[in-house]
Amino acid sequence: xxxxxWNERAGAFWGKAGRYLRxxxxxxxxxxxYILLFAGAVFYPAFLDWLPQxxxxxxxxxxxxxxxxxxxxxxxxxxSGDLVFLLPLEKRMVPFFxxxxxxxxxxxxxxxxxxxxxxxxxxxxxxxxGGAGYIGMLLLxxxxxxxxxxxxxxxxxxxxxxxxxxxxAVRWVWPALLMLAAWWGSIFLAGAGLLGLIGHWQLVKRRSxxxxxxxxxxxxxxxxxxxxxxxxxxxxxxxxxxEVKIKRRRWLASLVDKFSHKQENTYLYLYGKAFVRSGxxxxxxxxxxxxxGLIMYAFAPEWMRLxxxxxxxxxxxVQLQALKSHYATIDWPDLYPVPAKWKEQxxxxxxxxxLMVQGAGIVLLHAWIGQSLLVTAALIxxxxxxxxxxxxxxxxxxxxxxx
Amino acid sequence: MTALLTIDHIxxxxxxxKPVLHDLKFDVGPGxxxxxxxxxxxxxxxxxxxxxxxxxxxxxxxxxxxxxxxxDAEAYRKQLAYIPESPILYEEMTLWEHLRLTAMAYGVPExxxxxxxEKLMETYQMSRRKNWFPNHFSKGMRQKVMIMCAFLVEPxxxxxDEPFVxxxxxxxxxxxxxxxxxxxxxxxxxxxxxxLATAERYCDxxxxxxxxxxxxxxxxxxxxxxxxxxxxxLDDLYIEVTKGEITx
Numbered sequence: 261x262x263x264x265x266w267n268e269r270a271g272a273f274w275g276k277a278g279r280y281l282r283x284x285x286x287x288x289x290x291x292x293x294y295i296l297l298f299a300g301a302v303f304y305p306a307f308l309d310w311l312p313q314x315x316x317x318x319x320x321x322x323x324x325x326x327x328x329x330x331x332x333x334x335x336x337x338x339x340s341g342d343l344v345f346l347l348p349l350e351k352r353m354v355p356f357f358x359x360x361x362x363x364x365x366x367x368x369x370x371x372x373x374x375x376x377x378x379x380x381x382x383x384x385x386x387x388x389x390g391g392a393g394y395i396g397m398l399l400l401x402x403x404x405x406x407x408x409x410x411x412x413x414x415x416x417x418x419x420x421x422x423x424x425x426x427x428x429a430v431r432w433v434w435p436a437l438l439m440l441a442a443w444w445g446s447i448f449l450a451g452a453g454l455l456g457l458i459g460h461w462q463l464v465k466r467r468s469x470x471x472x473x474x475x476x477x478x479x480x481x482x483x484x485x486x487x488x489x490x491x492x493x494x495x496x497x498x499x500x501x502x503e504v505k506i507k508r509r510r511w512l513a514s515l516v517d518k519f520s521h522k523q524e525n526t527y528l529y530l531y532g533k534a535f536v537r538s539g540x541x542x543x544x545x546x547x548x549x550x551x552x553g554l555i556m557y558a559f560a561p562e563w564m565r566l567x568x569x570x571x572x573x574x575x576x577x578v579q580l581q582a583l584k585s586h587y588a589t590i591d592w593p594d595l596y597p598v599p600a601k602w603k604e605q606x607x608x609x610x611x612x613x614x615l616m617v618q619g620a621g622i623v624l625l626h627a628w629i630g631q632s633l634l635v636t637a638a639l640i641x642x643x644x645x646x647x648x649x650x651x652x653x654x655x656x657x658x659x660x661x662x663x
Numbered sequence: 664m665t666a667l668l669t670i671d672h673i674x675x676x677x678x679x680x681k682p683v684l685h686d687l688k689f690d691v692g693p694g695x696x697x698x699x700x701x702x703x704x705x706x707x708x709x710x711x712x713x714x715x716x717x718x719x720x721x722x723x724x725x726x727x728x729x730x731x732x733x734x735d736a737e738a739y740r741k742q743l744a745y746i747p748e749s750p751i752l753y754e755e756m757t758l759w760e761h762l763r764l765t766a767m768a769y770g771v772p773e774x775x776x777x778x779x780x781e782k783l784m785e786t787y788q789m790s791r792r793k794n795w796f797p798n799h800f801s802k803g804m805r806q807k808v809m810i811m812c813a814f815l816v817e818p819x820x821x822x823x824d825e826p827f828v829x830x831x832x833x834x835x836x837x838x839x840x841x842x843x844x845x846x847x848x849x850x851x852x853x854x855x856x857x858x859l860a861t862a863e864r865y866c867d868x869x870x871x872x873x874x875x876x877x878x879x880x881x882x883x884x885x886x887x888x889x890x891x892x893x894x895x896x897l898d899d900l901y902i903e904v905t906k907g908e909i910t911x
């Protein structure tokens with residue numbers, strides 16, 4: 261019964277997550293990912309050649325995988341209402357939480373697996389886990405990931421801080437030693453370490469057998485895990501579930517204060533403050549410029565640099581459209597005695613000015629990185645045309661949205 | 664018509680086939696406070712949303728100084744300020760910026776809005792929080808921002824929805840004093856509330872709603888007569904209305 265509840269909750273979450281992931285897929289993220297993969301494929305062999313023959317490579321690998329396998333984040337799938345309604349059912353919740361633990365461990369396992377595959381060539385070439393040992397090492401890492409998650413869950417029940425700290429310390433030291441042995445090729449030591457870890461798990465389990473769950477800790481962990489997911493999504497799409505972090509940005513915000521005090525500027529002021537402080541508008545704006553510069557630098561052909569400059573300016577324009585619906589859920593802008601058409605005008609004026617700044621930035625970048633004045637001139641022409649047709653483009657988008 | 668706000672036989676709600684308000688009629692004159700009283704779900708907030716123009720009535724019209732919102736939306740809106748039941752703030756703006764934006768939107772000139780704002784901040788003990796963001800405000804402080812923005816505009820009509828929730832006693836006193844002051848200066852105030860003792864002391868007239876209909880309306884004396892309960896206080900009248908036996 262409680263296992264069924266878990267299925268429903270996880271299903272609901274993945275339904276929602278799926279929709280967000282689709283949004284991300286459509287947001288230009290996939291494009292960036294392809295570029296990254298492409299660049300990775302090009303530069304990886306060079307990176308392997310460059311990597312020095314030093315034992316520090318093994319130490320680095322050991323550190324990376326220790327953190328990945330021993331972090332053991334758990335997503336309990338509890339909700340705040342459970343603290344009232346499910347508390348009496350705690351004893352019957354065992355199947356529910358078993359699923360939560362396995363789910364969390366499996367998800368962490370996927371993370372370990374991905375990094376293991378990406379770093380595969382380095383591991384094969386530089387460590388004792390080359391050749392046949394490659395799969396064995398992976399299995400060992402996955403077993404440690406699962407055991408860590410199981411132990412962490414039991415620790416959560418403990419009220420005694422000192423005991424918890426000791427167990428946590430042991431939980432980190434055992435497997436770390438075990439992995440260090442494995443990376444250096446001492447399979448015997450690794451086997452002994454694994455037995456020790458299993459022993460630790462059994463001990464912890466026996467100790468907490470009669471203890472109750474600490475629901476508030478579970479809820480906190482749940483919120484933490486969920487916030488992490490939504491923060492990731494937030495970089496691509498509007499998420500209503502989390503509070504957006506507001507940044508003061510004193511200097512930039514003071515520029516918005518320079519708008520003169522008249523009714524016509526009401527919405528300019530609103531959009532200005534939102535752009536500077538809320539969401540990730542300003543961050544996105546800067547990131548696009550920086551990435552544009554990096555990619556221009558990486559790809560030598562001048563015609564490609566022209567295309568990249570144009571593409572990033574266009575991407576800025578598309579991303580800025582989100583600002584338009586920034587105040588959609590607040591009544592105030594609809595109540596102000598200011599004509600609605602001023603709102604539309606303010607949006608166009610403000611975002612167009614931002615595009616002009618971005619365009620100037622891209623042109624300057626090209627003048628610095630590129631070698632052809634002709635292409636720089638072409639880029640200037642492109643920026644000018646985009647600014648010229650921008651108001652029409654916004655209006656047409658709006659009409660399309662209405663249809 | 665001499666009334667400031669006229670609600671003329673309006674019927675309306677969220678669903679055109681299931682109106683929440685039925686043939687509502689009352690007005691608010693200049694220099695008076697009218698209390699809008701009713702149970703949860705009686706239609707107080709819906710009435711207010713209609714007055715603000717956030718909802719449109721299916722039947723009937725709403726006038727502010729004889730003009731409907733369709734005749735001149737900006738002129739209509741300029742005459743009223745609204746204090747919502749749950750504070751609505753811009754999370755990316757400080758207290759001072761909220762005041763500045765409101766002044767901008769309502770055309771309160773430079774030089775005037777700063778003076779008024781400083782005084783308001785002092786009255787509501789918010790001067791120290793001038794440059795704070797709303798996420799550091801308590802519920803009561805958020806409500807104070809709403810109150811300050813409304814009084815900054817000094818409009819002809821105030822529409823106030825449950826203003827006392829979450830406010831500390833000093834702020835409640837300041838708010839009531841300010842409402843009285845504005846009333847004496849000729850403004851009209853429509854206030855919905857559940858704090859009946861306060862309403863009885865401060866409101867000049869009352870509109871008691873029950874299930875979207877006006878059950879009683881008028882001065883204290885008039886509604887006592889209508890209910891056939893001479894000398895009864897507002898609490899008793901209100902309870903009687905909620906029994907559903909009194910209809911105007």
